[in-house]
Amino acid sequence: MSETPFKISIPDAALQRLQTKLELTTLPDELDGAGWDYGAPLADVKRLVSRWTNGYDWRHHEAQLNASLQQFTRPIAVDGHGTLNIHYVHQRSEVTNAIPLLFVHGWPGSFIEARKILPLLTTNSANHPSFHVVTFSLPGYGFSEAASKPGFGIKQYAEVGHKLMLALGYNEYVTQGGDWGHVITRKIAQVYGGKYSKAWHTNMVMGQPPQGDDAQTELSDEDKQLLARREWHRKKGMGYMAEQSTQPQTLGYALTDSPVGLLAWIYEKLVNWTDNYPWEDDEILTWISIYYFSRAGPAASLRIYYEAMGPHKTDAERGFADGAAPEIPLGLSHFPQEIVALPRSWSRNLGNIVFEAEHDGGGHFAAYEKPNELVDDVRKMFGQNGPAFGVVAGKSGYSTEGKSGL
């Protein structure tokens, strides 16, 4: 039996070492009145470090994660990269014919991003479809083993996700993803779409300005706001990407060795990329701890940037526009504070769009910030009256007893 139940259990020695390091934290100063202009503010970081050193109880949060998420590990073979031990959450619905759904996270996300949508997606109701949900830690993240050689790119991440679904008995499935999850599920749709992956949904909607005649369309005020956000991110928010996609190892030393360094690096994004999400300190610290205590260490999580967007890649590859658009049905959920926010007219070439929804709040981590809205969209897409109803043969998402009338 290759599947092994898994419970997070960070050794005491690791907790003690972290504590010792935290107690030796050395902080920089800050310019007067800097606010968020220069990066994560000193007052925030001081407060978080202070809580992390004194008050934050990892064991409590570890227990909560273990109680709420059924976790496993199993070996998955990847062509050219041997076998990797993959950590995942698998929650079946009580509805036998629930739709198998694979949720894929990105950076600086993790498997815990799915913790709110999981109970919603699996729940049984006559009014909406149910899902069997799988989410895995990308290799190099959470408690999955990392690749040990160069060249583990998007295709390989896609292979892991796909093979995991097959291993769990889900020959046909649908996917949901944002950030790297978008890129990876797009690759799954390209490589395994039709036969295995039957539809894909994303909350990180990418695209380019329309060419030719379509380019003449006037931009609405709303569009201009979206573009302003996108432009802000491009000008101010992409330093991390420039470094991670060119010199991930150089940065990796600092993020591995310094708890506060890792905290600030990720915290900046958790705030900048969300839509005024009311983070609690312990929530932040749990999120950071997943990276700090990850099986492969924080440096491994950076390498996907190099493999996918490094100096050796083409522009098309770096823009995630390589290859033909997938043909399987695609659903889009637009959240206004997504960092690559764009006018809706720019995303027509992403694929076979069958479902699209707009929201008036929410940012990059939609599953975490707006779980009800995201799940609602997915239910609508796959529900009885939805455009992707029945894409997985024999797995409509509904209980066969007491079927609701139309």
Next chain:
Amino acid sequence: MAETPFKISIPQALLDRLQQKLALTTLPNELEGSGWDYGVPLADVKRLVARWMNGYDWRHHEAQLNQLPQFTRPISVDGHGTLDIHYIHQRSEVEGAIPLLFVHGWPGIFLEGSRIVPLLTAKSDDHPSFHVVVLSLPGFGFSEGAKNPGFNIAQYAEVGNKLMLALGYNEYVTQGGDWGLAVTRRIAQLYGGKHSKAWHTNMVFGEPPADFDLTTLTPEQQVALARTEGLMKKGMGYRHQQSTQPQTLAYAMTDSPVGLLAWIYEKLVAWTDRYNWTDDEVLTWISIFYFSREGPVGSFRIYYEAMGNETMPMQAFREGPAPGIPLGLSHFPGDLVVVPKSWSRMMGNVVFDSEVHEAGGHFPAYEQPEALAGDLRQMFVKGGPAYGVVPSKSGY
């Protein structure tokens, strides 16, 4: 007396804390066979950390650095109060030596300019001598840094000019590369003619003149341009981060000795040309950043202030009209940007243009001090293109 002699004297408590942190160093793994592709190799970092913990003697190197004549003095900067500025000042025995201000960049430090000091101040019938001032830019080394936003190139230039005036050098020449180029160019724009009389740089760039026929590029020039393009694609992450979110980066760089080591070491290797760094040399360089008055973050902020306009990151190096005072260029083959000599004439009133040296990269004052000093001597030599720019201080 505003000037105070300065000796580096890092408190023992800081040395002890550093050792405590080093003893707790946690290292990442590395992909098999990755070499330098993904960043600094693990073997290099392991070796340097081991040496830093055991064998590297900061007090010994501190004592050696203290053989350099160092001082501090308060310099006021319009809108930014008064900053305590650290510098090396070495006069030549030649009374009429030319006052020269050397300005480093990033990840440079005052140490970078220390090797040309004895060469430039030396007396000889065959070449001019200089009184040399090596400035620690605000936020670097043991200079105080700005406390408020908006401390931009003009402010760094103001510090350099005021320091020379405070030392009694009403007229002077400058040498600089990296940010030193931007700062000395601004000095030339703001104070040129009246105070700054000539400027020299080793960081040479430019675009092809309008009528330039690209098919005339020699194979060597093509290789150099391709190398520059490769370095730009591969090596600008640090700049992107420092110019947009320097504070975010600062937490890691302040808290982690190994993190800071890797961040800077990557450039000390990538940007030099066949320079055989010893481990202790690297560790001394890193230690100056680690123990600097403002910490590493002080050195990042110049990027934010001067490169905030990302559509033109090199704006600070090009804005405004080219200065009118005489300009000298030294070409080193291993620098980041290597362009055909004809392309760099647009940098200013070029009166001295060296041949491409045999060796040397981005830090030639440190890597090839003889070559750089030689170029400065040739530029200002009796009968040379900039001879006598400072009346009464011709160098002899």
